Amino acid sequence: MTREQLLATDELDAILHALPPELVQRVRGLDRLDGLLEIVMDLGRLPEARFAAREEILSQREVTAEDIAFVISRIGQFGGDNRAGIERTLHRISALRNRAGKVVGLTLRVGRAVYGTMEIIRDVVEAGRSILLLGRPGVGKTTLLREVARVLADEMGKRVVIVDTSNEIAGDGDIPHPGIGRARRMQVAAPSLQHAVMIEAVENHMPEVVVIDEIGTEQEAAAARTIAERGVQLIATAHGNTLENLMLNPTLSDLVGGVQTVTLGDEEARRRGTQKSVLERKAPPTFQTLVEIQAYQRVALYQDVAQTVDAILLGSPVAPEIRSRDASGELSVTTSAPSRLPVEALERRSTPRVASNGGRETVKVYPFGLSWTRIEEAARGLGLPVAIVREPDDADVVITLKNYYRRKTPRLRNAESQGIPIYIARSNSSTQIASALASVIELRRGPEDKALEEARDGIEQVVGGQSDEVELAPQNAYVRKLQHELVERANLSSRSAGHEPFRRVQIYR
Numbered sequence: 001m002t003r004e005q006l007l008a009t010d011e012l013d014a015i016l017h018a019l020p021p022e023l024v025q026r027v028r029g030l031d032r033l034d035g036l037l038e039i040v041m042d043l044g045r046l047p048e049a050r051f052a053a054r055e056e057i058l059s060q061r062e063v064t065a066e067d068i069a070f071v072i073s074r075i076g077q078f079g080g081d082n083r084a085g086i087e088r089t090l091h092r093i094s095a096l097r098n099r100a101g102k103v104v105g106l107t108l109r110v111g112r113a114v115y116g117t118m119e120i121i122r123d124v125v126e127a128g129r130s131i132l133l134l135g136r137p138g139v140g141k142t143t144l145l146r147e148v149a150r151v152l153a154d155e156m157g158k159r160v161v162i163v164d165t166s167n168e169i170a171g172d173g174d175i176p177h178p179g180i181g182r183a184r185r186m187q188v189a190a191p192s193l194q195h196a197v198m199i200e201a202v203e204n205h206m207p208e209v210v211v212i213d214e215i216g217t218e219q220e221a222a223a224a225r226t227i228a229e230r231g232v233q234l235i236a237t238a239h240g241n242t243l244e245n246l247m248l249n250p251t252l253s254d255l256v257g258g259v260q261t262v263t264l265g266d267e268e269a270r271r272r273g274t275q276k277s278v279l280e281r282k283a284p285p286t287f288q289t290l291v292e293i294q295a296y297q298r299v300a301l302y303q304d305v306a307q308t309v310d311a312i313l314l315g316s317p318v319a320p321e322i323r324s325r326d327a328s329g330e331l332s333v334t335t336s337a338p339s340r341l342p343v344e345a346l347e348r349r350s351t352p353r354v355a356s357n358g359g360r361e362t363v364k365v366y367p368f369g370l371s372w373t374r375i376e377e378a379a380r381g382l383g384l385p386v387a388i389v390r391e392p393d394d395a396d397v398v399i400t401l402k403n404y405y406r407r408k409t410p411r412l413r414n415a416e417s418q419g420i421p422i423y424i425a426r427s428n429s430s431t432q433i434a435s436a437l438a439s440v441i442e443l444r445r446g447p448e449d450k451a452l453e454e455a456r457d458g459i460e461q462v463v464g465g466q467s468d469e470v471e472l473a474p475q476n477a478y479v480r481k482l483q484h485e486l487v488e489r490a491n492l493s494s495r496s497a498g499h500e501p502f503r504r505v506q507i508y509r
Contacts, residue, residue: 012036014089015108018074020067023047026058037138041067042096042105071106076172078103080190081165085172090146090179092168111171113179114140118147120299120323120331124289126156130234132255132286132305134241135293141237142168142213144293148235149211150181158233161186161207165194169213183211195219202227212236221254225286234287242292243302247309256290256305258282259313266482279313281306297325362387365437366395368412369404370428378434386437398422399436451475455483458507459490469508474498480505 012033016024019039027039027049039058040048043065047058075093078084082095090111095103117140124131125148133141146169153160160183164170170185171177184205188197194212198220201210210227212220215238228234238255240246247253260282285305292300300320302308311318322334362385367375372388379386389395392415402424405412416422425436451473458470472483480496483505487494494507 011089011091012110014086015039015091015110018071018086018093018108020070022061023058030056036110038110039108040106041071041108043068068103068106071108072103079166080192083166083168085167087173088171088175088177090168090171090177092166111168112143113146113177114143115147115150115179116329117144117297118151119329120297120325121148121291121301122151124291124301124303125152125235128233129288130228130286131236131289131291133235133237133291133293134243134246135237136241139293140296141293145169145211145213145235145237146179149183149209150179152209152235153183154181158208159206160184160209160211161201161205162211163188163194163198163201163213165191165197165213169211195223198223198227202230202232207232209233209235214239215252215255218251218254221252221286225254228286236287243290243305243308244312246290247312254283255286257285257309259309281309281313285309292320299323363437364389364394364396366390366392366398366415368392368398368400368409370399370401370425370433374428374430374433375399375437378430378437384437392420393418395420399425399433401425401428451479452482452486455486455505455507459487459492462492462507462509463490469506471497472505472507474502474504476501477503 016027019027023039027033027036030036030049032051035051036049037052038050040050041063044062046060047063047067049056049058071093075086076084078095082097084093084095085091086093090113092109092111094107094109096105096107098104118125121131121144131148133144135141149160149162149169152158162169162176162180162183162185164185165188167187170180170183176183176185184207186197186201186205188194195217198210198212201207210232212224212234213236215221215224215236224234224236238246238252240249240252243256246256247259253259258281259279261277262280263277287305290302290305290308292302294300300322302318302320308318308320319335323331325331364387365375366389375386375388392398392411395415398412398415398420400412400422405422405424412422423436426432454472458472461467461470475483480503484494484496487505487507492507492509494505496503497506498504
């Protein structure tokens with residue numbers, strides 16, 4: 001298929017008909033009108049026409065309330081998402097409102113049905129796999145979704161139902177836009193009801209394929225899983241630019257299987273060569289394939305979402321399939337260089353990790369109210385690899401002073417709510433900062449590791465004759481059980497003494 005065959009229809013006359021007459025003439029006189037993205041009209045400001053690489057002022061007269069009212073009178077009704085349309089077109093009009101609810105601004109986005117865009121992923125679509133599309137706003141997710149629905153309905157003869165919450169896929173009005181072909185469209189009365197309409201589509205209309213734009217809530221993610229479990233092919237978009245974004249999103253991570261923390265037994269942790277607490281995928285992904293739309297006719301494709309998520313959680317390199325089409329329609333497929341997605345972010349940086357070579361991985365520190373220079377000096381003195389970061393969201397740990405911590409500023413509150421550990425330095429001196437950094441590294445070992453190390457030291461003391469009996473620090477019942485097992489393997493005796501929470505293990509011959 002050549003580029004000339006990527007035919008686009010924009011029904012520009014329909015959106016121009018909604019504009020005040022003086023703006024219509026100005027828009028028609030613009031160069032390269034086929035690249036028009038949107039027209040912006042804000043009360044008291046000059047109206048603008050926006051293109052991909054430029055903006056054009058449409059009038060030197062400021063937009064008035066009468067101008068906005070004129071446009072509103074010529075378009076459809078605004079829904080709960082403050083979006084309206086023009087009947088039997090793909091144009092979208094979004095409203096800005098003041099505190100009283102009055103419309104004080106409009107964004108008239110030009111909608112286009114583009115034919116041929118789905119050729120880049122046709123093989124995956126025809127294989128019947130459930131596909132999730134990701135990408136930044138304006139990159140073409142909805143356009144691709146519309147074309148996929150048309151091809152499945154018209155060329156493959158499948159029963160396709162589109163859940164069209166904002167009327168962006170099939171346009172405004174009761175009669176859908178021809179861009180969706182024979183696919184059927186279910187409109188949604190309010191955005192909050194999208195999940196219910198998704199289930200209704202499956203229960204009432206027996207589709208083979210359900211197409212959904214913008215899965216964004218936990219209820220919608222659960223509805224998508226319910227649909228997938230009934231054997232229906234799902235084609236959908238979701239909020240997020242990349243697979244990594246989705247895994248970090250607690251609301252939507254279920255779409256790719258979800259992430260949970262699992263505590264391993266001692267033997268299994270040793271076998272894997274990992275800490276006892278590891279991240280694992282909770283369930284099979286709702287979507288089998290994930291497509292990151294990077295640009296027009298360029299995508300990154302993860303053919304097997306389950307396998308990819310498992311690799312990321314293990315810290316293994318992943319390499320998506322990169323597909324692109326040139327001006328002649330020629331498709332090229334390459335594999336990107338393997339990269340390690342930051343699983344540390346998924347671990348919420350709760351404990352810094354020790355590298356497999358015995359050295360420590362770099363600790364990302366966000367200093368709040370402390371001297372960066374002194375932190376770097378203290379780290380060098382302790383031989384610790386520390387990197388200073390500018391935002392708490394990027395940090396493994398936060399170090400601050402007690403008076404700052406007591407105030408609970410928004411940044412510290414946000415860090416705590418995200419599970420990022422906060423350490424308190426008694427003062428801004430190098431000595432106190434070094435003490436706080438040492439505590440960070442000490443915590444990395446984890447309370448169980450420290451308790452077992454203490455038990456090994458006690459066993460060595462008794463075996464070596466340095467002491468007849470060694471009493472360990474108080475621990476909870478689970479940790480005491482592990483300590484008793486260590487003592488038994490060393491052919492020594494042990495008992496628990498004291499009362500909770502100070503009950504502790506005593507080692508003797």
